[in-house]
Amino acid sequence: MRIVLGVGGGIAAYKVASLLRLFTEAGHDVTVIPTEAATRFVGVATWEALSGHPVSNSVFDAVHTVNHVRLGHEAELIVVAPATADLLARAATGQADDLLLNTLLMAGDCPVLMAPAMHTEMWQHPATEANVETLRSRGVTVLEPASGRLTGADSGPGRLPEPEAIFTAAMALAGAAASAASAAMPAVKADMDTAPAAGPAAAQPAVPPLAGLTVTISAGGTREPLDPVRFLGNRSSGKQGVALAAAASAAGARVRLLAAHMEVPAPAGVELVQVETALELREAALHAAADSDVVIMAAAVADFRPADVAGTKIKKRDDVADPVINLVRNPDILRELVEVRDAASRNQLIVGFAAETGDAGGDVLDYARDKLRRKACDLLVVNQVGRDLVFGEDTNSVVILSRDGSEPQEASGSKSDVAAAVIDRISAELSRAVPPA
Numbered sequence: 001m002r003i004v005l006g007v008g009g010g011i012a013a014y015k016v017a018s019l020l021r022l023f024t025e026a027g028h029d030v031t032v033i034p035t036e037a038a039t040r041f042v043g044v045a046t047w048e049a050l051s052g053h054p055v056s057n058s059v060f061d062a063v064h065t066v067n068h069v070r071l072g073h074e075a076e077l078i079v080v081a082p083a084t085a086d087l088l089a090r091a092a093t094g095q096a097d098d099l100l101l102n103t104l105l106m107a108g109d110c111p112v113l114m115a116p117a118m119h120t121e122m123w124q125h126p127a128t129e130a131n132v133e134t135l136r137s138r139g140v141t142v143l144e145p146a147s148g149r150l151t152g153a154d155s156g157p158g159r160l161p162e163p164e165a166i167f168t169a170a171m172a173l174a175g176a177a178a179s180a181a182s183a184a185m186p187a188v189k190a191d192m193d194t195a196p197a198a199g200p201a202a203a204q205p206a207v208p209p210l211a212g213l214t215v216t217i218s219a220g221g222t223r224e225p226l227d228p229v230r231f232l233g234n235r236s237s238g239k240q241g242v243a244l245a246a247a248a249s250a251a252g253a254r255v256r257l258l259a260a261h262m263e264v265p266a267p268a269g270v271e272l273v274q275v276e277t278a279l280e281l282r283e284a285a286l287h288a289a290a291d292s293d294v295v296i297m298a299a300a301v302a303d304f305r306p307a308d309v310a311g312t313k314i315k316k317r318d319d320v321a322d323p324v325i326n327l328v329r330n331p332d333i334l335r336e337l338v339e340v341r342d343a344a345s346r347n348q349l350i351v352g353f354a355a356e357t358g359d360a361g362g363d364v365l366d367y368a369r370d371k372l373r374r375k376a377c378d379l380l381v382v383n384q385v386g387r388d389l390v391f392g393e394d395t396n397s398v399v400i401l402s403r404d405g406s407e408p409q410e411a412s413g414s415k416s417d418v419a420a421a422v423i424d425r426i427s428a429e430l431s432r433a434v435p436p437a
């Protein structure tokens with residue numbers, strides 16, 4: 001695949017050398033276009049040696065090849081990393097003052113992925129937020145930056161996602177664009193017999209299905225404290241929620257991951273909100289849902305919590321009777337999210353997860369249908385759980401039930417496969433949804 005790798009003038013430019021290696025080692029032909037500021041961080045020699053191509057940042061170099069037109073037309077994928085605040089602003093306003101910006105304007109239906117990196121203040125500035133919004137609304141996939149240590153002593157959202165994460169998102173975007181293009185093929189071919197040749201206006205940008213949308217996903221298992229050292233927990237590893245976050249991110253969404261206890265790291269590029277208990281998750285979920293287009297509640301939330309939490313470690317004593325743990329019910333977060341959404345007439349898709357076990361009273365699907373009726377969410381992803389089933393495993397097998405009563409949909413395979421199926425189903429539901437009047 002012919003890739004244009006734009007490099008912005010940020011401190012993280014050095015990490016993009018590793019990204020370039022990932023692309024070339026995977027067999028892709030990469031032309032690097034560093035901005036002028038980028039070359040103050042990493043020199044042209046590095047990009048030329050690693051890419052095997054001459055490197056320029058001016059439209060006035062190699063004028064006989066009209067570089068920006070050629071690169072824009074030939075590129076099958078454009079990746080910009082680090083996308084600085086300045087570069088995002090220039091791209092959002094359609095400036096064409098260097099080779100990279102000209103190439104972006106010439107790129108037509110080529111998928112474009114931008115990986116921002118900057119200080120948190122710059123990332124959260126309304127001007128940057130508006131520029132990101134504009135780019136996303138035009139079909140550009142703008143990844144969320146990772147959270148963590150920034151250039152100085154400060155930390156927060158603004159780090160460049162790791163090269164491997166950008167590579168994965170870029171490949172997913174290129175794959176999605178290629179399948180969208182091939183799905184459109186037969187119609188185009190059929191039309192060609194009768195319709196006149198399509199002009200440039202007919203070219204449709206390959207818009208990732210969740211581009212411009214905010215998706216909140218909860219993952220992992222809550223822990224309900226008993227005393228400062230003990231808690232009631234569950235076996236959830238967080239793998240399915242993390243796979244969903246990665247899939248939603250690859251589908252172009254801005255992803256917010258509400259992470260209870262997880263055994264796996266959050267994918268880079270998502271906004272991470274750490275929680276411990278069901279009550280903390282409730283608060284984070286209600287807050288996050290206020291500006292989310294999709295909410296997926298995949299965390300294993302404790303139904304009950306200890307009624308009393310001891311301030312000091314509960315001691316084992318011979319002169320005192322063994323303690324009895326009294327439990328109280330936790331709030332029903334999924335149900336509450338649906339109620340808040342409906343009360344606000346918000347256009348939002350809410351997806352629940354049900355981990356069920358069958359018993360003499362009914363099988364897993366019976367209990368799941370009952371849960372869907374009670375919760376009134378739009379989709380319910382159901383899996384059968386048990387000691388060796390689902391929790392902590394790398395594979396999963398689910399049935400997706402819909403509130404509209406449509407045929408249950410099965411999905412199985414790796415947790416990434418299941419996540420992709422759930423995100424595809426959500427995309428399909430959203431594309432069917434009637435916009436509010």
Ligand SMILES: Cc1cc2nc3c(=O)[nH]c(=O)nc-3n(C[C@H](O)[C@H](O)[C@H](O)COP(=O)(O)O)c2cc1C
Pocket residue numbers: 007008009010011012035036037038082083084085086087090117118119122
């Ligand atoms: C040491 C240093 C580090 C910088 N890091 C960043 C950064 O990470 N993100 C950013 O948006 N700007 C950063 N800047 C500011 C940009 O270099 C500046 O806005 C520049 O005009 C961006 O150029 P570009 O549009 O070619 O990327 C940094 C500047 C300096 C001097």
